[in-house]
Structure formats: structure tokens, C-alpha cells
Amino acid sequence: MPCIPYPAVECHGVIGNGRTAALVAADGTVDWLCAPDYDGSVVFGALLDVERGGLWRVGPQRLRTGTQSYADDAPHLSTRWTTDAYNLVLTDLLLPGPVIVRRLRCLRGEARCCSVMVASYDMTALGRREDTICHIRSSCPGLEGGVGEFTLTTGQTAWFTATIGAAPVVETTTVAARIDEAATLWRERLPPRARGVPSIARSAMVLQLLRYDPSGAMTAAPTTSLPERIGGGWNVDYRLSWVRDTSLAMTALARLGTVGPAQRYLQWLTARGSIHDAPLQTVYTVRGEREPHQRELPDVPGYRRSQPVRVGNHAYKQRQLDIFGYVADCALTIANAGCDIGDDVWHLLDRCADFVVSRWDEPDRGIWELPVAARHTSSRVMCWVALDRTIALGGRLGRPVDDRWRSTAETIRAAVMAESWHDERRAFTQAVSSSVLDASALLIPLYGLLPPDDPRVLATVQRVVDELTIDGFVYRFDPQGMPGVHGTMGEFEAAFVPCTLWLASVYRMLGHERASLATLQAVESVAGSTLLLGEAVDPRTRTFAGNFPLAFSHAERVRTALTPVP
Numbered sequence: 304m305p306c307i308p309y310p311a312v313e314c315h316g317v318i319g320n321g322r323t324a325a326l327v328a329a330d331g332t333v334d335w336l337c338a339p340d341y342d343g344s345v346v347f348g349a350l351l352d353v354e355r356g357g358l359w360r361v362g363p364q365r366l367r368t369g370t371q372s373y374a375d376d377a378p379h380l381s382t383r384w385t386t387d388a389y390n391l392v393l394t395d396l397l398l399p400g401p402v403i404v405r406r407l408r409c410l411r412g413e414a415r416c417c418s419v420m421v422a423s424y425d426m427t428a429l430g431r432r433e434d435t436i437c438h439i440r441s442s443c444p445g446l447e448g449g450v451g452e453f454t455l456t457t458g459q460t461a462w463f464t465a466t467i468g469a470a471p472v473v474e475t476t477t478v479a480a481r482i483d484e485a486a487t488l489w490r491e492r493l494p495p496r497a498r499g500v501p502s503i504a505r506s507a508m509v510l511q512l513l514r515y516d517p518s519g520a521m522t523a524a525p526t527t528s529l530p531e532r533i534g535g536g537w538n539v540d541y542r543l544s545w546v547r548d549t550s551l552a553m554t555a556l557a558r559l560g561t562v563g564p565a566q567r568y569l570q571w572l573t574a575r576g577s578i579h580d581a582p583l584q585t586v587y588t589v590r591g592e593r594e595p596h597q598r599e600l601p602d603v604p605g606y607r608r609s610q611p612v613r614v615g616n617h618a619y620k621q622r623q624l625d626i627f628g629y630v631a632d633c634a635l636t637i638a639n640a641g642c643d644i645g646d647d648v649w650h651l652l653d654r655c656a657d658f659v660v661s662r663w664d665e666p667d668r669g670i671w672e673l674p675v676a677a678r679h680t681s682s683r684v685m686c687w688v689a690l691d692r693t694i695a696l697g698g699r700l701g702r703p704v705d706d707r708w709r710s711t712a713e714t715i716r717a718a719v720m721a722e723s724w725h726d727e728r729r730a731f732t733q734a735v736s737s738s739v740l741d742a743s744a745l746l747i748p749l750y751g752l753l754p755p756d757d758p759r760v761l762a763t764v765q766r767v768v769d770e771l772t773i774d775g776f777v778y779r780f781d782p783q784g785m786p787g788v789h790g791t792m793g794e795f796e797a798a799f800v801p802c803t804l805w806l807a808s809v810y811r812m813l814g815h816e817r818a819s820l821a822t823l824q825a826v827e828s829v830a831g832s833t834l835l836l837g838e839a840v841d842p843r844t845r846t847f848a849g850n851f852p853l854a855f856s857h858a859e860r861v862r863t864a865l866t867p868v869p
Contacts, residue, residue, distance in 0.1 A: 305419045306332040306360050307368065308353045309607045312529060312847040316371045316380035316833050317509070318397040321516035324525035325403065326350060326851070327395050329369050331362030331382055338401050338467045341515065341522045341589055342542040342614075346437070346467055348423050351528060351612055352603050357423020359437075361405050361463060362393055364415040364452055369393070372832045376497075376504045377489035378512050379482070380833075389414035391455070396485060400470035404478050405463040409455035417452045418443075418463060438466045442475040494559035496865075502827060503864050505834040506857035507559055510552045513854050515589035519567035520544040521552055522589055524838070524850035530609035531796040531839050531849045538609060540616045541850040543595055545586045546572070547670070550629035552854045555861035557636045565637050566644070572630065573647040578619065581662075582654040583630070585623045585672075586616060595619055621668040622676075627655040628685030628750070631692035638699050649702055656693045659686045660711045664718070669734070670743050671779055674787035677734040680723040681743035687715040688750045716752060724759060730766040731759065733780060740770050741780040742802035745809055749862075755812040764809055774842040775825040777802040797839035797848040800826055804859035811866040823863055836860060 307330045314329040323343065325336035334349040334356070348356030362369070362384065369382040369391075382393040389412035396404050407416060418441065439449030442462040446453060449463055462475035473481075489508070497507035514521045527540035553565035571591065577584040578593050588595050597615040605612045631652055634644050644652075663686040669679035690712040697704040722735045723744075733741035744763050748755040755761075771778045776798030782788040788795065803826055810819035829840050829847055836856035838849025 304353075304366075305421055306330055306334065306349060306353070306358050307366055309350070310334075310368075312837055312849075312851045313829055313831055313833075313835070314368065314371075315835075315851065316373070316382070316395070317512065317525065317835060317852055318378050318380050318395050318403075319512040319525070320397040320399050320401050321512075321514065322399070323397070323401055324512060325395075325397055325401075326526070327371075327380055327382065329371050329382060330360065330366055331369065331393050332358050332360040333395075333403065334358050335526060336401070336403075336467075337525075337542065341525055342540075342595075345423060348603075349421070350526070351605055355424055356603075358419075358421050359403070359465060360417070360419045361407055362416065363389075363391060364417045370832060373505065373508070373834075376493050376508055377486045378508055379486060379489075386412075388412050389455075391416070394482075396482060398473070398481060398485060400473070401467050402470065402473045403463075403465040403467075404473075404482060405465075406478075406482075407455065407461045407463075409457055409459050411457055413454065413456045415452065416455055416461065418446060418450045420448075420450050420465075436468070438472045440464045440466075440472065440475050492561070494556055494561035496559040500864070502834050503559070503861060506836070506860045507556065507561075509835065509852050509857045510556055510854060510861075511564070513552070513852075514564060515544070518590055519564070519571040520587065520589045520591065521549040521568070521854060523548045523855065524853050526850045527614065528609075528612040529606050529838075529848070529850045532609075532794070532841075533607050533848070534609055535796065536611065537796055538605065538611055538613060539850075540595075540597070540613050541853070542589075543586050543616055544589050545618075546583055546626040547585075547623070547629050548855045548858070550626075550633045551858040554629075554633045554636050555858040557633070557640055558865055559861060562637055562640050562642050565633055566642060569630070569634060569637070569644060569648045569651075573651045579622065581622070581658055582651060583626060584619055585621050585626060586618050593619060618668075618672050621672060622665075623669065623672070624659070624663060624665070624667045624682040625670055625679075625685035627659055628688030628692070630655065631689045631696070632750070635692040635696045635699075638696055644696070644700070649696075649700070652693050652696065656690055656705065656708050659689045660705075660707050663711065663715055673785070675785075677737065678722075679734045679743075680719060680731055680741070681733075681746050683715055683719050683723070684746050684750060684752050687712055687719070687752055690715070691751075719747070719752065720759075728766065730763040733785075739780055739785055740766055742767055742771055742777050742799070742805065743779070745802070745805040748809055748812060749805060755809060761813075764806070764813075767806065771802075772806075773798060775803070775822055776840045776842050777806050793842075797841045799839050800836055800853065800856040801859045803840070804856065804863050807863045808859070808866045811863065811868050814869045816868055819863065823860070826860075
């Protein structure tokens with residue numbers, strides 16, 4: 304076996320170039336890369352098919368798991384192996400092209416090393432495509448095609464480059480300068496308020512890395528179909544741009560002091576439109592296409608034999624009314640930073656507010672994209688946010704504010720109080736006429752529909768802690784009794800990282816700093832030295848589940864850090 308099969312999700316680092324990203328396992332294996340874009344052809348896919356998916360491993364000849372970390376707040380990943388005989392450090396980065404650059408240095412001793420590459424079939428077409436061919440170069444003499452075994456001793460360095468597709472081949476003699484240039488570029492992209500705080504700097508780095516530079520959009524994660532439960536069926540393609548996730552991420556960057564990405568993204572949204580009657584739809588491709596049709600790949604075994612493996616996502620067909628609130632909140636954040644949002648963005652927000660006025664009371668699939676439509680509490684909360692933020696923005700910018708926005712915002716607030724509060728459960732529940740507890744009720748204090756010390760909020764927080772939390776990790780909901788959803792909590796899926804961070808943020812709002820820090824540290828303990836956050840955590844094994852790394856999770860970590868303590 305040329306690599307360690309299906310390593311734990313958290314035993315990976317990520318490298319990226321603004322168009323796509325690669326995962327590098329802690330044994331030195333690139334086991335996931337699509338090119339030229341996040342949703343392009345699979346170049347290396349051992350993460351989903353260890354036998355045929357393709358990989359590239361560089362490191363000690365004998366398979367070993369190293370320790371991974373980042374330096375200088377840039378996505379230059381280091382994997383270190385330390386034994387009695389040697390100390391090896393592998394540095395990986397991804398340049399435009401894409402071009403993978405790998406530098407293996409021996410800091411001490413003597414080590415027998417290798418470069419192993421296994422060609423991939425293209426999973427998305429189930430047949431090899433010429434545009435994903437790798438052109439490998441190495442500084443090691445005698446390595447045919449850049450693969451083979453070699454020996455490094457103290458002070459020696461081996462360079463490797465893999466140029467993918469039709470890009471000009473990059474020789475190893477030119478990469479040292481390009482590494483320094485890339486590091487400088489990434490340091491310049493680090494928001495001012497993230498500097499000096501490792502976890503926030505890492506989240507800012509990930510959010511910048513997951514942006515799709517050609518359009519200004521952002522992918523939710525660079526992977527597809529990593530399961531939320533091993534052997535489960537909740538496996539989806541996240542290599543797309545959700546309006547919710549991207550707006551949250553851009554808001555986080557803006558709050559950290561980097562406003563440009565949010566301005567560019569909102570401008571990009573003004574030209575998107577929708578396949579529905581709404582001004583925006585739930586998700587687009589990173590290039591802005593409206594119909595990322597979903598299909599399953601039955602011949603791909605999936606991560607640890609978890610099927611199905613999916614390409615595309617049918618969520619583009621769904622109505623999710625909450626998305627308008629995240630967009631409006633992002634726009635207000637930009638304005639509060641002293642930046643103009645522009646006429647096109649205001650006109651989009653105007654149309655979104657009018658749409659919310661006419662449709663807020665209709666059923667939708669909600670934040671969790673559930674199989675049965677309902678009048679979801681979280682959707683109503685974010686519809687209120689859409690109107691509240693647009694009203695505030697209009698006042699700040701001297702734009703006209705429709706009286707219907709004000710009256711509807713009050714109507715929505717009253718409806719949440721009257722129809723989403725469950726007297727017997729002593730909590731705000733998932734939807735109107737539902738008794739299901741849902742962690743998305745934490746959005747009520749997070750977005751200011753009610754203050755955090757309101758008795759109903761305090762009671763809801765306590766129910767979330769008592770009924771949706773295992774070992775400090777928060778689940779999205781208890782699936783028992785939900786239409787179209789089967790299983791019990793802990794069996795249906797893992798605990799959701801953004802929900803856990805919502806609880807950490809609410810704790811901070813309540814002044815419970817110790818509880819907030821403990822909740823945050825529980826999540827970060829799973830991430831380890833890379834500080835990369837996944838989608839979910841299995842409390843039994845303290846491992847990540849779901850697609851990785853997740854922009855949503857990193858945006859929520861920023862929120863937690865920036866939430867003021869009373």
C-alpha cells in the first residue's frame with residue numbers, strides 16, 4: 304500500500320491557490336485535488352477511493368504519520384517526521400496552474416525517502432481525461448518522472464513540482480523564489496485583527512484560501528461526500544458556493560478588517576439571479592452557474608466505504624428563506640466599516656426585502672435543507688434580520704426605506720414569539736407547530752431578535768445544553784419525530800461544529816467566559832496543531848466528520864472570538 308488508507312479527516316492539512324485546494328495527509332500523501340477548479344476533474348482522489356483514486360506521497364520510504372502545522376499565517380503546510388535516525392520536514396504549497404510544490408528537507412541524520420505517484424481515473428467521468436495529466440519534476444538526479452527512492456542526509460533538500468493540465472511546466476530550479484512570493488502574498492491577505500492570534504489567523508487563512516479568485520465567490524469546502532457518519536448516507540458535495548456560508552465567511556473577514564472580499568462577493572451576487580421567482584437562490588457553482596445538477600457515482604467506494612459519493616447538489620432547487628438575512632447582515636457590516644456598498648447591491652437588497660415581505664410566512668427547507676418543507680423558526684428569524692439590517696442600512700446610507708419592511712419585521716418578530724415558542728418544551732423549537740428542539744434557535748440571540756438574557760432565550764439555551772449536547776458538542780437537532788428523517792441523535796449524524804460554536808458565542812454574550820472557552824477548546828482539541836475545523840465531530844472518537852475544512856465552521860470561530868463579553 305503506497306499510503307495509509309483513509310486517514311482521519313483531521314489528519315490532513317490543506318493547501319490552495321485561489322481556484323482549487325488539495326488535502327495532504329499526515330503521511331505526506333496528497334489524497335485529494337480537483338483541477339482546475341474546486342469542482343473540476345479529480346486529479347488525486349484516494350480520499351474517496353484508495354485503490355484507484357490516485358495519490359502522490361513524498362516522505363520517508365517507510366510509511367509513518369507525521370505532525371502537521373502551518374507557519375507565517377500562510378497556507379504553506381509542514382509535515383514533520385522525527386525518529387532516532389532522522390528529522391525530516393516536508394513543505395507543501397499550491398501555486399496557480401495548478402502546480403503542487405513540495406520540498407523535503409533532512410534536518411538531522413540520514414533517511415531513505417520516496418516519491419510515489421499513482422495515477423487517478425477521473426471519478427466524475429469514470430474515465431481518464433487528458434487535461435488532468437501531471438508533469439512532474441524533481442531536483443533528485445536519477446528519479447525517472449520525479450518518482451522513486453532516494454536518500455537524504457543532514458542539510459540536504461529535495462524539490463518536487465507537479466504541473467497539472469496545460470499550464471507551463473514549472474522546473475524545480477525556479478520554485479524557491481515563488482514560495483517566498485506566495486508567502487508574502489498570503490501574509491498581505493491576512494486581516495489586521497487576525498494577526499497574532501493563531502486560531503483566528505488560521506480561520507482567516509482558510510476563508511481566504513477557499514475563495515474562488517476568478518469570480519469572488521467561495522466554496523463551502525474543497526471536498527465532496529465525506530460522510531457525517533461512517534457508513535451513513537448524508538454525503539454531499541460542498542465544492543459549491545452557498546449564499547449563506549459565503550455571506551457568513553465574508554462577514555467574518557470584514558469584521559476582522561478585510562472588507563474587499565465582501566464587497567466583491569456582494570457585487571458578484573447582483574448578477575446571479577435565480578431559477579425561481581426569488582432574487583437569489585440557495586447555491587451556485589463557484590463560477591456562478593445556477594444548476595449544479597446532482598448525480599451519484601456508484602463505482603466510487605467513498606471514504607471508508609461510505610456511499611453514496613455525489614457530484615453536484617440539488618439544493619439549488621430548494622427554497623431557503625434564511626439566505627436573505629445573511630446577505631443583508633454582510634452588507635450592513637461593510638457599511639459599518641465605512642465602505643459604500645454601491646447602487647447595484649442596494650437594488651439587490653431592496654428586491655430581497657420586498658421578496659421577504661411577500662414570502663416570509665411560506666414553508667421552506669430551512670437552514671439544514673431538510674426533506675420536508677415547514678415554517679422554520681430559523682428562516683423566520685433570518686427573514687427578520689433581512690428586513691432589520693436593510694432598514695438600518697437604508698438609514699445609514701440615506702436610501703429609501705419602505706414602510707412595509709418595518710411593519711413586516713414587527714409581524715415576523717411577533718410570529719416567532721407566538722408560534723415558535725413551545726410552552727411544554729420551554730424552548731423555541733424547530734418550526735411552527737413542532738416540538739423538535741433545534742440548535743438553530745440560538746440564532747435568536749446571536750442576531751438580536753431577543754437579548755441573550757431574555758428568559759425564553761435562557762430556557763432555550765438550557766434545553767440545547769441538556770438535550771442536544773454530548774460531551775460538550777452540539778447536535779443540529781434530535782431527529783426523532785422529524786418527518787423524512789430517521790435515526791436517533793448520535794446515530795443519524797455527528798455533532799455539528801457551527802452549532803457548537805454558536806453555543807460558545809451565546810455563552811460569551813451571557814458573560815460565561817469559562818464555559819465559552821471550554822466549548823471552543825473542545826472543538827480545537829479535535830483540530831490539533833493545524834487548527835483546521837471540519838463540519839462535525841463524533842464525540843465517541845473525537846474525530847471530525849463531514850467535508851473539510853469547512854468555511855461555515857471557520858466563520859463561526861471568528862464570530863465567537865469577536866463576540867463581546869458584557
